[in-house]
Amino acid sequence: MDILTMITDLIEPTTLICCLCVGYAIKHIKSLDAYSNEFIPLTMLLLGAVVSSIVAYFNGVGVTPDVIVQGMVTGIASTGLHQLFTRTIQGLSGETTEQN
Numbered sequence: 001m002d003i004l005t006m007i008t009d010l011i012e013p014t015t016l017i018c019c020l021c022v023g024y025a026i027k028h029i030k031s032l033d034a035y036s037n038e039f040i041p042l043t044m045l046l047l048g049a050v051v052s053s054i055v056a057y058f059n060g061v062g063v064t065p066d067v068i069v070q071g072m073v074t075g076i077a078s079t080g081l082h083q084l085f086t087r088t089i090q091g092l093s094g095e096t097t098e099q100n
Contacts, residue, residue: 011077019078023044023079026043046075048072
């Protein structure tokens with residue numbers, strides 16, 4: 001099994017969508033401007049672990065280290081996915097910004 005397959009097997013869609021929405025909100029809500037962009041990946045890592053644990057608990061799977069790691073990987077993946085969308089949209093529209 002290659003590393004890319006292993007990582008994509010760890011990504012959980014419910015957690016990914018939740019982290020993507022919260023990360024987007026942190027990034028774009030004006031009243032949260034004081035929250036540094038440097039802390040968004042860490043926040044998504046922790047949020048991913050929490051959301052994944054809650055989902056596993058309510059699905060009757062139980063909270064295990066595997067579930068927590070799956071949530072952490074998914075939280076970080078949501079950060080990367082946001083950056084991929086942002087860079088793609090900027091490239092298509094010809095926009096250039098320093099930091100998005």
